[in-house]
Amino acid sequence: MINSLFIAETGLNAQKTLVDVISNNIANVNTSGFKRSSVNFVDLIYKNDSTGATNSSTTESSRGVHVQNISEDLSVGKLKFTQHPFDVAIDGPGFIPVENGNNGTAYTRLGRLAIDSDGYLQTQQGHRLSANISISPDLSEVVIENNGTVIGRVAGSAETxxxxxxxxxxxxxxxxxEKQxxxxxLATEDSGDVIYGMPGEDGFGNIRQGYTEESNVSLxxxxxxxxxAQRGYQLNARVIQVSDQLLETINNLRR
Incomplete structure (x- = not known):
C-alpha cells in the first residue's frame, strides 16, 4: 500500500514534466524555427537479492517512472515566404555557424539576418555569422543564392x-x-564531430532567400x-487518494 503512494508520486512528477513540455510546445507553435520537445521516460527498477550472495538470482520490481531526458525534434519545419532579402531558411539539414563571444562558435537555424553597426551580417539576436560577410552601403541589392553565395549589386550600375x-x-x-x-x-561531446559543408552538398540543405523556417510543432x-498527459496526472492523483483511503480504513480496523 505504501509502495502505491510512492509509485503514484513518481507518476505525478513525470506527468507534470510532460504537461510542462507540451505546454511550451503549444506556446511556441508560431515561433519561427522552434523545435518541439518530447519527454522520454524509463521505469524505476528495484532489484532484490533475497540471499545476499553475489551469484544468486535477483528479482526485479517496478518502483514507478522517471524522466530520462527531454529530447528535441530537429526535423525541418515548413518554409514561409517573407520576401525580406535578409531572411534565409535552410531547406534541409544543417546549421549556420555564428560567433558566440568568448565562448567561440555557436550554431543556429534561425536565418533572420540583419546588418550590424560594422556592416556585417548577423542574426537578429546579435550573433555575427562566422563567414564574416560585409554588406557595403553602396550596394543596391543583395542576392543570396541556393548554394550560400552572397552577391551584391553596386548601386547605379550592372556590376556585381x-x-x-x-x-x-x-x-x-x-x-x-546543447540548446540555448x-x-x-552549442556543440558538446555528445554531439560529436563538427562537419563543415556548403549548401546543396550531400547531407546539407539549400539556402532559400526570402524565407523563414516555421515551428515544426503540430498543434x-x-x-x-x-x-x-492531463489524464495520466489525474489517474495518478486518484491512486494516491484511494491508497490514502485504504490506509485509513486499515488503521481504523486495528482499533
Missing amino acids: VELGTIELVSFTNASGL DSGIY VEEMVNLVM
Missing part, C-alpha cells in the same frame, strides 16, 4: 560583387547539441498529447 558564402555545418549526433536561448545551439498532435 561576390561578398562571401554562408557555409553550413552538421554533427554526427545533432541531438546531443533564441534558437542557439493538433500537441493538444491530443496534452489531454493524455
